[in-house]
Amino acid sequence: MTNEEPAPFVAGWTLEDEAGTVSVAASTRALITALRRADAPTESLERAAALIDEATSLLEPHRVDGTPMQGRLGDRGPIGAQANEPRVFFPWSPIIGPLNPLSADVEFNVVDGRTTGRAFLGAQYNGPPGMVHGGIIALLFDELLGATNVCNGLGGFTGTLSIRYERPTWIERELQLESWVDRVEGRKVFTVGTISIDGEVTARAEGIFIMTQGWKPEEK
Incomplete structure (x- = not known):
């Protein structure tokens, strides 16, 4: 961490x-x-x-x-x-919690507001043959982008989450994760992220998150 x-x-x-x-x-x-x-x-x-x-x-x-x-x-x-x-x-x-038995082998590291991490998803997360289920990828992105927001003082609820599945994301392979805040417009936080295998992006996501009423980001 x-x-x-x-x-x-x-x-x-x-x-x-x-x-x-x-x-x-x-x-x-x-x-x-x-x-x-x-x-x-x-x-x-x-x-x-x-x-x-x-x-x-x-x-x-x-x-x-x-x-x-x-x-x-x-x-x-x-x-x-x-x-x-x-x-x-x-x-x-349910994704990164060490006290939750459903959480996966996932780690996030936050440095200077940018999140990097890793994941290893076994056969229990399988969708298409040999690949991670698309819904699991969406769940992983939602947690990754949401954690990035929280660690930047921009926590809120997911409004929309758009995912582009570019290549197969294989099970039982080491996945590299990355996420950062792209911009903030009023209460809307636009955050993006990627999943990669061996440096090649397999999926990208952009989320629009809505900061809760009355919650303002800290002054930088």
């Missing part, structure tokens, strides 16, 4: 406090990856299902109700922290 130290968290919360959840989430991702590629005998699948059911029964009594948020669970989370490290600011993100 960035070279800066993470910002202080509300009530002293840090991601290190959630080491147990990080571990379980990582194990769940490994399970999903293994299952997607598995052609196992029935007895192995039945045993796996029983173990998963047992794990689920251990967690269900500890459910936290309330409105789900990418940056908060109950009274825990980095609400109020500066958004200089996306995976820490959005620890429950």
